Amino acid sequence: MLDRRRFLGAVVAVPLVAVAGSASAQAATAFRAIGVDTSPLLQYGGGGSAAALQRVLPGQMRKVFADLLTPADARAPTLVARIRYMSLTSYAGGYTVDAIGPNDTIEGDGIVMSGGREIASTHVLTTLSPSYSGAYYTEGIDAIRVDSLAYQFAYWLRREMNL
Helix, strand or coil, X not given: CCCHHHHHHHHHHHHHHHHHHHHHHHCCCCECEEEEECHHHHHCCCHHHHHHHHHHHHHHHHHHCHHHECCCCCCCCEEEEEEEEEECCCCCCCCCCCCCCCCEEEEEEEEXXXXXXXXXXXXXXXXXXXXXXXXXXXXXXXXXXXXHHHHHHHHHHHHHCCC
């Protein structure tokens, strides 16, 4: 039987556990490593996009989060960028008011992992005009567009994480 003292102890303990969990997620202001997971993108047939992102996103993440990387700290969590969707539109020029419209798009989550479990997650959906990266006839323009999207994702992830 639950007496009054145990009941009050349980009621007080539940919010404390919730606060402690969110505090540990917010306290993650340094990361031991950065990872990139494009498996959700692969599941939806984005093999070429996934391969391109695997090449450039880790570098862009390291650049944007450079001041927060502490590889020697084994206790620091790992930041994983899990990309769900990426699209390079065939439209290469002009202007649109529509947020998605004919724009290059990337969507995913920044996941803070510690001890093999997720302790925080931040969702990012961002777009860029294809002409941001240069003219459509520029040699290697698609690789430049992927690199620009990777940087855009990393930049907005850090901003959305309030770091």
